[in-house]
Amino acid sequence: MRRRYLAAVPHVIWLSVFVVAPLILVVVYAFTGSGGGFTLENFENMGSYTSVFGRSLWLAFIATIICLLIGYPLSYVLSKEGPGMQRIFIMLIMLPMWINFLLRTYAWMSILENTGLINRLLASLGVFDLINRIFDTNISYIPMINTQGAVVLGMVYNYLPFMVLPIYSVIVKIDSSLIEAAHDLGAGSMTVFRRIIFPLSLPGVLSGITMVFVPAVSTFIISRLLGGGTNILLGDLIEMQFLGNAYNPHLGSAISLLMMIIIMICMFVMNRFGEGEEQAVLM
Amino acid sequence: MKKLVSLALVFALAASLLISGCAKKQEQRVVNVYNWGENIDESIFRTFEQQTGIKVNYTTYESNEQLYAVLKMGGTNYDVIIPSDYMISRLIEEDMLEKLDYKNIPNAANIDQRYRGLDFDPADEYSVPYTWGVVGIIYNTSMVDEEITSWGALFDPKYSGQILQFDNSRDAMATALFYLGYSVNTTNETELSEAYTLLEKQKPILQGYVMDQIYDKLEGGEAAIGPYYAGDAQLMMENNPDLAFVVPEEGSNWFVDAMCIPKGATNKENAELFINFMCDTDTALKNMGVTCYATPVKTAYEALDEETRNNEIIFPGDDILSRCQIYLNLPQATLSLYDQLWVKLKSEKHIYILRPQRDFSLRAFLTLMACHCRYLPLLPSQNSPRKQ
Structure with missing residues (x-):
């Protein structure tokens, strides 16, 4: 018992210094004003930011759904491949993560720009001439950068591995005897997927959703680079309070705290939903 | 749990003692410099170390506000900082700067008197100028077929989707205030809200x-x-010869970045030696070669070739400077108003794809992609992307 307690000490120190202490600081800052002293003012002023909250949650939600729609089939197909193929694919999925996040997003900027790669490619293929001729318009590019779509694209691109990897690692560990048994009992492959594979992969799906949704809600550099900074998200708002023009760490902390609570509620609801789902399927 | 917490505290304390102990043992003299990104020739650090034996620890920040946040949060130790005018006056007002000891900065005499005793530090007690310049409009002559002379170009729907704006409240508001003919240091709420309305109207025609990032966007x-x-x-x-720079006729911002020592700097004397070194003619010339910002060091200016001295962008003449204003620190109430307006501006709902014609082009494109095969035979062959 004593031994085990000692082994936990470094971890506890780490947690208390770098997780618990900052959290306490955030809470303290959120409930104090710039002059010190308890106040709820920071939360009262929050009403003006509802559109930012709404937009951030909405875009993160869309990005998560898209990640799930792409990520689930991908990991499912992947888990059916031979071990060599799997290794190559996993490496390919991980590969972009070896490059700096900022750099990857910056690259998307030059791909999506009005004079960027895609538009130049389409122009050199004569696509715009074609459109102009048919519809009698006068366009020379398709606007892609500085749109909400570009922001979602940036989120999906950057966070897709966080969806694929947990789902893949869960599916790959599903006991094949369960699937064989289901087949023996007369289930078709659709039923096997619906009744066996999908329920058993739910924990992976849930952690994938969490791992995509949470960073997507709080991202700030993606919306700045790909969204043109005209539609700020929560991350931008918080960054502005700490490092930007509107220096107000108290308001920033309050926003962070509220965001944490919202995310926690989302996660809680989803986990409950997940549990219920699993039980329902088991029953 | 209590035991754990106290244990953690003891550990943290011990660790910090250990770290500070180590630092003291080293005899190496250092100076911690905190500067704008891309704002210095880093090779001068070696020269400084050779001359004085003081090692330079160099870190950079992105904006005055970030510098302020870092200093205000505390926990850092910088000896030399290089903020801009209005931030210096704010730091002075909040008692966050040390007074300079000019005994250690004899080279300060090299600084042209024109840049001394400016409004942000009237008695020159806290700062020695490092660079200066003006704000203006940069435009691509191959995309704009008129000569731009007014801030109005930034608000002209003619250039919808082609315009960029500053991503910081002070500079962005200033563009509107100049256009409206108000002082950039105004505290008048009606004037500020008028400027805000202008920016709000500008938002839909902005690219971002x-x-x-402006480097990429304009150069490309x-x-x-x-x-x-x-x-x-x-x-x-220099990278794109099509670009032109103009200081609008309504006037503009004249900014001065100056070197200061934050309160509580541990190596104050080293910091003063560093500032002195930065005012040296050779150092100033080297820095100017990298940053392209004008130097206030008179001896360095005189040593420049005539072409650079006559460059109206780097060294704007008196006729331009006379219509420019220096930012001053604003009272707390105005600062809060700026923050509120800025957040409101940036968080407002705004539809991204603006021109109906462009929206149409997207739909047209999608329709076309869908009907690609059907239409293809009807088209003149040289226009089809893929010949069949």
Whole structure:
């Protein structure tokens, strides 16, 4: 018992210094004003930011759904491949993560720009001439950068591995005897997927959703680079309070705290939903 | 649990003692310099170390506000900082700067008197100028077929989707205030809300709010017009000769970045030696070669070749400077108003795809892709992307 307690000490120190202490600081800052002293003012002023909250949650939600729609089939197909193929694919999925996040997003900027790669490619293929001729318009590019779509694209691109990897690692560990048994009992492959594979992969799906949704809600550099900074998200708002023009760490902390609570509620609801789902399927 | 917490505290304390103990043991003298990004020739650090034996620890920040946040949060130790005018006056007002000891900075005499005793530090007690310049409009002459002379170009729907704007409240508001003919240091709420309305109207025709991304956007012809600082404009124009720089007729911002020592700096004397070194003619010339920002060091200016001295972008003449204003620190109430307006501006709902014609083009494109096969035989063959 004593031994085990000692082994936990470094971890506890780490947690208390770098997780618990900052959290306490955030809470303290959120409930104090710039002059010190308890106040709820920071939360009262929050009403003006509802559109930012709404937009951030909405875009993160869309990005998560898209990640799930792409990520689930991908990991499912992947888990059916031979071990060599799997290794190559996993490496390919991980590969972009070896490059700096900022750099990857910056690259998307030059791909999506009005004079960027895609538009130049389409122009050199004569696509715009074609459109102009048919519809009698006068366009020379398709606007892609500085749109909400570009922001979602940036989120999906950057966070897709966080969806694929947990789902893949869960599916790959599903006991094949369960699937064989289901087949023996007369289930078709659709039923096997619906009744066996999908329920058993739910924990992976849930952690994938969490791992995509949470960073997507709080991202700030993606919306700045790909969204043109005209539609700020929560991350931008918080960054502005700490490092930007509107220096107000108290308001920033309050926003962070509220965001944490919202995310926690989302996660809680989803986990409950997940549990219920699993039980329902088991029953 | 209590035991754990106290244990953690003891550990943290011990660790910090250990770290500070180590630092003291080293005899190496250091100076911690905190500067704007891309704002110095880093090779001068070695020269400084050779001359004085003092090692330079160099870190950079992105904006005055970030510098302020870092200093205000505490926990850091910088000896030399290089903020801009209005931030210096704010730091002075909040008692966050040390007075300089000019005994250690004899080279301060090299500084042209024109840049001394400016409003942000009237008695020159706290700061020694490092660079200066003006804000102006940079535009691509191949995309804009008129000569731009007014801030009005930034608000002209004619250039919809081609315009960039500053991604910081002070500079962005200033573009509107100049256009409206108000002082950039105004505290009048009606004037500020008028400026805000103008920015709000500008938002739909903007391509985006940017800071250093402006380099890519303007050099690559992605955007046509954007306001930025003269030194950067010079660099961009070297990369793309189509770009032009103009200080609008309504006037503009004249900014001075100056070296200061924050309160509580542990190596104050080293910091003063460093500031002295920065005012040296050779150092100033080297720095100017990298940053393209004008140097206030008179001896360095005189040593420049005539072409650079006559460069109106780097060294704007008196006729331009006379219509420029220096930012001053604003009272707390105005600062809060700025923050509120800025957050409101940036968080407002705004539809991204603006021109109906462009929206139409997208739909047209999608329709076309869908009906590609059907239409293909009807088209003149040289226009089809893939010949069959």
